[in-house]
Amino acid sequence: xxxxxxxxxxxxxSIADYVLSAILIFNEGYDEVVIRGQGxxxxxxxxxxxxxxxxxxxxxxxVGVTIDSIERGRRLIPIIEIKxxxxxx
Amino acid sequence: xxxxxxxxxxxxxSIADYVLSAILIFNEGYDEVVIRGQGxxxxxxxxxxxxxxxxxxxxxxxVGVTIDSIERGRRLIPIIEIKxxxxxx
Numbered sequence: 152x153x154x155x156x157x158x159x160x161x162x163x164x165s166i167a168d169y170v171l172s173a174i175l176i177f178n179e180g181y182d183e184v185v186i187r188g189q190g191x192x193x194x195x196x197x198x199x200x201x202x203x204x205x206x207x208x209x210x211x212x213x214v215g216v217t218i219d220s221i222e223r224g225r226r227l228i229p230i231i232e233i234k235x236x237x238x239x240x
Numbered sequence: 241x242x243x244x245x246x247x248x249x250x251x252x253x254s255i256a257d258y259v260l261s262a263i264l265i266f267n268e269g270y271d272e273v274v275i276r277g278q279g280x281x282x283x284x285x286x287x288x289x290x291x292x293x294x295x296x297x298x299x300x301x302x303v304g305v306t307i308d309s310i311e312r313g314r315r316l317i318p319i320i321e322i323k324x325x326x327x328x329x
Contacts, residue, residue, distance in 0.1 A: 190283065191280070191283050192283075193282050193283035193286050193320075194279065194280050194281075194282035194283050194318050195318075197282050197307045197309075197318035197319070197320060198309075198316070198318045200307060200318075201307075201308075201309040201316050201318060202316070205316070213307070215305075216304075216305035216306070216307055216320075217305070218286045218289060218290075218302070218305055218322065219290075220286075220287075220290040227287070227290050227291070227294070229283050229284075229286035229287045229289075229290060230286070231282075231286060231305075231320075233307065
């Protein structure tokens with residue numbers, strides 16, 4: 152689905168931590184960051200996007216949102232990937 | 241954001257219930273259904289989409305996913321809207 156180093160996998164850390172991770176990735180020179188959440192962290196991935204957007208305002212734009220699922224045993228686990236691009240102003 | 245009658249707001253009912261709601265909306269003649277979840281139901285909205293897709297396979301296509309937030313008190317609540325279109329085969 153997405154490359155590695157610019158992908159943030161949402162887990163138990165705070166939303167602010169993931170926002171900081173995204174900013175650090177942009178500062179490393181990446182133009183795009185992917186925020187990936189699965190299961191109950193799908194909601195949190197959207198939270199992280201919203202917090203990042205509030206922080207950087209027009210400095211970023213939403214490239215797109217993809218949703219999918221993975222099978223784990225007999226259950227389907229929902230996945231979201233939110234791709235964000237840094238705008239050159 | 242979206243019109244009323246073809247919007248499914250995800251709450252406490254089962255995923256299967258919401259899949260049935262979507263099928264009923266298509267059967268009423270709507271070509272598009274919007275699956276809307278907020279807060280912890282963002283993940284469940286993706287679950288409903290995946291279950292609907294598994295049920296109807298190529299009978300539907302994903303039009304797009306939008307994410308947003310609403311302010312409630314001082315908190316930002318995440319929102320997702322998943323728009324699905326019935327394919328005429």
